Amino acid sequence: MTRRTRPHIRHAYRTLRAYHGPQYWWPAETPFEVMVGAVLVQNTAWKNVERAIANLREAKALEAHALLALPETSLAQLIRPAGYFNVKAKRLRHLVEWYREQGGMDRLKYRATASLRESLLAIHGVGRETADDILLYAFHRPVFVVDAYTRRLYHRLGVMDGNEGYESLRRLTEEALSESMPDMNELHALIVAHGKDICRPRPLCSQCPLCADCAYANLAGDL
DNA sequence: ACCCAGGGTCATA
């Protein structure tokens, strides 16, 4: 990791923002819906999650008490389009049980970010990315979400050697964005929006970030 | 037919 890491990240952010425009994330109506979506989207295309959420909405189960009232097999059937439905049904129940036990948003919103993060990570089925999705998009805390696309992008930018851990990349990005929550919101959304257009040669070319088949380099020009 | 998608857990070394 070089000291030129921050300028690289900030430049990528400006470039993506100019190219794609504002993203207005997270696509959900309520914080509770953000939390449900964060579990459902694990290793899954968002399009499939939309169907699962629509099913929950139609069943009026997009609320803690109603969702927990469903038998697990019924819940699993409702979220079936999102894949891994048996696993995710359990994870949703764990998350929503926690949510209710903690007193819902009315109580949770006063908790310190570090305490909330620890508490979320202790839930079975909530890993770092899911916890940070929830912290950023449901609780509006200044926490950056590191995903597979972020790693791919940072490889292209040459700011990663390949084995950087999650926490390291998160802190690095939070510092590069001067701890600004709106910027963390936008950058993660933009990285996902750019998605597969972040090139991924196998193996990674050593000349990057300027290889010819890199769509990101094409739009970034001088990267 | 294959690969991928806005991961996480568990067993194993």
Place this chain on the structure above:
DNA sequence: TATGACCATGGG
């Protein structure tokens, strides 16, 4: 710490 198996639907 670091791999690999497993979970499962839907779109390209």
